[in-house]
Amino acid sequence: MDLKITKYSRQRDIILRILRSTKCHPTADWIYEKVKKEIPNISLGTVYRNLNFLADKGKIRRFSFGGTTAQFDGDLRDHYHIRCDWCKRIEDVPHISTRISCQEIESLTGYRIHSLNLFFSGICPECQRKGEQ
Ligand SMILES: [Zn+2]
Ligand SMILES: [Zn+2]
Secondary structure, eight states: OOHHHHHHHHHHHHHHHHHHTOSSOOBHHHHHHHHHHHSTTOOHHHHHHHHHHHHHTTSSEEEOOTTSOOEEEOOOSSOOEEEETTTOOEEEOOOOSOOOOHHHHHHHHOOOOOOOOOEEEEOOHHHHHHHHO
């Protein structure tokens, strides 16, 4: 067995597990801090490469907004997101009654839809409180 492949897939397994265990849609730096506890000699660059690899393979979601640091989500189920314009946190929207129909979009555009990324944005309750002080 190729030792290199084993090493890389172990890194990816750990990164995936960490990402799936949180709901905070973290940055690579956040994940790097956690991975370091299990693989002390791993570099931030390696964590980035693994995250981008997993995102390109469709195993995780990657969010990036013009010029900001990418954030990642290990939850691939259909769900919508909301992002705070101030602190940049990304949260899941619990549920909304209006669901967008991919079939409808497909028939309107002729595309075969692979994924849906709907983002709401605004100011989170915590930042609203800080803004009032
Ligand atoms: Zn906020
Ligand atoms: Zn999410």
